[in-house]
Amino acid sequence: MANDSNQSFSIQLNGEPYLIGNDARLVKLVERLNLRRGRVAIELNKSVIPKAEWAGVRLKPGDQIEIVNFVGGG
Numbered sequence: 001m002a003n004d005s006n007q008s009f010s011i012q013l014n015g016e017p018y019l020i021g022n023d024a025r026l027v028k029l030v031e032r033l034n035l036r037r038g039r040v041a042i043e044l045n046k047s048v049i050p051k052a053e054w055a056g057v058r059l060k061p062g063d064q065i066e067i068v069n070f071v072g073g074g
Helices: 027-032 052-057
Strands: 010-013 018-020 039-043 047-049 066-069
Touching: 010 052, 027 039, 027 052
Parallel strands: 010 066
Antiparallel strands: 010 018, 039 047, 039 066
């Protein structure tokens, strides 16, 4: 049986195709994109995912992710 641990697949990230590896946890995606956890909101398939759940969420082929990065200012 072939080892699928190095397979990658495509998701939609802010409306664009994005290739992601098999260890496709939401928290890993945030780290890979160098996003600051405290300033980000994430929607997965039209549902907002609380930050406390990011580590347990595994992404699947075709998932749709929208990331909003909050910027302070006045």
